[in-house]
Amino acid sequence: MTDSSPSGPVPECSTIDIAPTISKLLAVPMVVPTGRPLSSVEVLAEKHGCKRVVVLIIDSLGYSLYERFTPIMENTRKLAEKGLLFKCRSEASHTSPAIASIFTGYRPEEHRIYSTGAIYRERDKDPENPRLRSILEWGARAGRKAAVVIEAEGAETFRGILGKNGEIYGVSDSEDILAYDREIAKAAVRALGHGPDILAVHLRALDRFSHRAESWDELKTAAKAVDENVGKIVSGAGKDTLIFLCGDHAIHGSEKWLKMATEEEQKNHLDNFVALIVSFS
């Protein structure tokens, strides 16, 4: 089910709407960003309760890719079926700026975080710049327990800004991206055991496979693995948890993957639409 009728169009939004929506759900004050809270998510949260938010970033989960993989991504599909599915425009085609937009609620030209190193540079220039502040940091400032589970170098950028209750789990990058994602899922489940108010997790297998794999079957392997990890994390999230599962940008390596695409799929790719599912555990 979507928040429109099943046969109606899937509602559209932007990745910069995620942070302000979470701000509203958890009553975490933030300087009003460019993105806007999603009212249909507020309705869902009211209905099901929302004490905690988990943001699951699925690297490269474009909207059309998600549609194609719906039959094999069972855990993800179940989330969409009981929650909301959006066609969500990503504001960037690369990971660092795209994730920064999800976390801050601003477009790349506003936060200017085009790489991991840029976060430090921009902070040095203006430590109080609200456009650099993630929803995790806003949460920590409001006394919420924030946790992040991402690649080790990215995790370091959260050092010292998540308050005394904050938890940072960095997983070292690996040539074996399936093993890497399993470690991420394990750490996420551990983090959930400590009762965070807001947890952000980044699963990367689909993106790595999009660059290196040559066949659709290989890409399916990655999608299945991602879905298994989604299942583990969702099982570890308690009641009253709202889950935001979203892609960061449409898939890379489009010259390989768009060969069989329909006109609509190609358009979704060019428009950089990702899947955003908001649901509960």
Ligand SMILES: [Zn+2]
């Ligand atoms: Zn990415």
